[in-house]
Amino acid sequence: MSIKLTLPLKKEDIKKLKAGDSVLLSGELYTARDAAHKRFYDMVNNGESLPINVENETIYYVGPAPAKPNFVIGPAGPTSSYRMDKYTPMLLDMGLSAMIGKGERNDEVIKAIVRNGAVYFAAIGGAAALISKSIVKDEPVCFEDLGTESVHKYTVKDFPCIVAIDSMGNDVYKR
Amino acid sequence: MRIIKDTDIKNAIKALFISLNCEIGDDITTALTNALKIEESDTAKAVLTQLLTNNKIAREEQIPICQDTGMAILFVEYGDKVVVDGDFTKAVNDGVREAYIDGYLRKSVVDDPVFDRKNTNDNTPAVIHTRIVSGETFKITAGCKGFGSENMSKTKMLAPSAGVEGVKDFVLETVRTAGPNPCPPIVVGVGIGGTFEQASVMAKKATFRRADSENADKRYADLEQELLNSINEMGIGPAGLGGKTSALCVNIEYAPTHIASIPVAVNICCHAARHKSIEL
Incomplete structure (x- = not known):
């Protein structure tokens, strides 16, 4: 049985999640992958404010394929999360609540997840056509010059994920 | 002419x-379907079912x-x-x-x-x-x-004294280190022999072979099967969430090499091993 959750997540909802739980996410989230993360990181280090407020938000690591005519979005599965590890503790310390990607995270990220009571979800890599069916709205937000790597806001309905690292630091990949 | x-x-x-990009080969569909029959955990079964559904949607709607x-x-x-x-x-x-x-x-x-x-x-x-x-x-x-799996690939020059055990150790270590990242169940292409670059090209070519094919030389075909069994005993499982199916196949290509070396390249491909041939 999957746990239905609404985005943005509430802190008490996050606390109840255990590594390995199946969840269905509904609500709004932001997309960002390698290039957008690098820009966020550089902006904060230069003392600039970010174009999005990450507090209590969820970031999905994705760079979708283009949408065919009459489609909301093209295939949009998760990309490997470890490439965002360098930038993630900073975003978690700024209040980011949840991330969706695939694969392992390093110890620094796991510590930052525990420190901030956050959660890391895994979506199924390579299930991009299927996942695109749970994205009901797609709006561009910033960094449009980055193309598929630009930041968008998705509205998702029953997006299937697994709790990969829970707020206590339990890691489904280390079991 | x-x-x-x-x-x-x-x-x-x-x-x-x-x-x-839109139509997966029937060999992969068969391999995923067979994997679904042997998996026992609900998570592994759910992942494989999602992948089969995904591939059906892609084919029907002609989307990647x-x-x-x-x-x-x-x-x-x-x-x-x-x-x-x-x-x-x-x-x-x-x-x-x-x-x-x-x-x-x-x-x-x-x-x-x-x-x-x-x-x-x-x-x-x-x-x-x-x-x-x-x-x-x-x-x-x-x-x-795709580069989620390409990034997990490696090439190494072994000494001849390393022998078949050295080859096995390097292939298994590469797959174990890759873990959940390359979107398992994976296709493992191995190039053995030749030169540094030739081994890598052979490994890529091996990933373009069908999942139900085997090397024509029985010794290499047996090595393919042995490596596949060892990889599936690692427990990485579909999407890296645990299970019996970590790889769908191991395909080896080999070539003559120098008296001083055994070059070995391991090219990892995700479950979406997408390739087709045409003759003009």
């Missing part, structure tokens, strides 16, 4: 890349199986009695460009690896491996390679 028009090459390449529609890679058997009327390399890249733009495929290529990293916006240039063969043959095997 046989003349092939550059436009025929371009059109064939365009059609190949659109279809291979995965958003990472990869870099375009071609192995071309180019007959020495064939003359291309026009520019062969340009025809290939024009075909790739049209496929990725008209086929709604993701453009994932940057022009410079270190400094500019500016997207070429048409997924060119393609990576083209040509082999001159005798006669009038013109055979293209094309594939798209």
